[in-house]
Amino acid sequence: MVCVLVLAAAAGAVAVFLVLRLWIVLHSQDVTPRRSLSLLVVAGSGGHTTEILRLLGSLSSAYSPRHYVIADTDEMSANKINSFELDRADGDPSNMSTTYYIHRIPRSREVRQSWLSTVLTTLHATWLSFPLILRVKPDLVLCNGPGTCVPICVSALLLGILGIKKVIIVYVESICRVETLSLSGKILFHLSDYFIVQWPTLKEKYPKSVYLGRIV
Amino acid sequence: MHRYFVTGLASRDAWVHARKEAPATLPQIIKSLGYNRLILQIGRGMVVPEPFSTESFTLDVYRYKDSLKEDLQKADLVISHAGAGSCLETLEKGKPIVVVINEKLMNNHQLELAKQLHKEGHLFYCTCRTKRHRHHKTV
Numbered sequence: 001m002v003c004v005l006v007l008a009a010a011a012g013a014v015a016v017f018l019v020l021r022l023w024i025v026l027h028s029q030d031v032t033p034r035r036s037l038s039l040l041v042v043a044g045s046g047g048h049t050t051e052i053l054r055l056l057g058s059l060s061s062a063y064s065p066r067h068y069v070i071a072d073t074d075e076m077s078a079n080k081i082n083s084f085e086l087d088r089a090d091g092d093p094s095n096m097s098t099t100y101y102i103h104r105i106p107r108s109r110e111v112r113q114s115w116l117s118t119v120l121t122t123l124h125a126t127w128l129s130f131p132l133i134l135r136v137k138p139d140l141v142l143c144n145g146p147g148t149c150v151p152i153c154v155s156a157l158l159l160g161i162l163g164i165k166k167v168i169i170v171y172v173e174s175i176c177r178v179e180t181l182s183l184s185g186k187i188l189f190h191l192s193d194y195f196i197v198q199w200p201t202l203k204e205k206y207p208k209s210v211y212l213g214r215i216v
Numbered sequence: 217m218h219r220y221f222v223t224g225l226a227s228r229d230a231w232v233h234a235r236k237e238a239p240a241t242l243p244q245i246i247k248s249l250g251y252n253r254l255i256l257q258i259g260r261g262m263v264v265p266e267p268f269s270t271e272s273f274t275l276d277v278y279r280y281k282d283s284l285k286e287d288l289q290k291a292d293l294v295i296s297h298a299g300a301g302s303c304l305e306t307l308e309k310g311k312p313i314v315v316v317i318n319e320k321l322m323n324n325h326q327l328e329l330a331k332q333l334h335k336e337g338h339l340f341y342c343t344c345r346t347k348r349h350r351h352h353k354t355v
Contacts, residue, residue: 175300
């Protein structure tokens, strides 16, 4: 009986500690100026990849090296990324920022998958993506809404919670979202450092978001 | 020479079937509107129309290309699913576009973007069910 109480108290203390750590991580603004930022880009399937690559086309070569994370069943994204990086390398005379990597993790959710099984596959994906995040230790995670991004961002947060590294999380809601946020958006609105929307209606609904017009 | 480019069909067989006619009549409809070439990018679609070429009309069919830029450049009209990438890429080339919304995606998100872009005067949109009706009216 006493053992159970002690265990429960210990579990409670750990939970409180983790929540406090999460709060600290979410409220710490790391503004160390640096020459370059290693970027981890979450490329969901189809339209998400197209959009995020359009976004990356506007980023300077300071965002390097670039680590792309795609779902293991997604071959089209790998092709699009390779084409994008090839075009980018052609336009970069110094050839200094052409390093990129493609990593694969299990998909969080198939299109039209049921919600209950989505929770399970998302937990599974988080378990498998944490080692990747731990290994890469990116400076910044950039994502735009596919289910794949939730486990990645949670893993990035964990790095901060465990005191290993504070990873900046930037979420850009898809241009498709004019009036309402996606599910990933609703979750990551509270967990990201910068939450960017692309339509004024969303800025009105979520005043804490960043609105810069269309950026893709 | 008017070219008519249909893209983003992927699993859009619902569109073709909903018309209750064999896909073979699609080129005829396009031709009757004054176009003389139809290019179909069918993605993973199960319905594969047979390409052909006559004096007055050509039908090209393919699943994927590395880049649709060339076909987009030459098209006079584009019909596409309402994906953001397709819409933006086509509009950036200044091509008129009619989008067909895939209503089965999460929160019907293609509808939100299509409605907004239509409101701003950039395109026409319809669903799989209204496709044919709209097509005749707007084109």
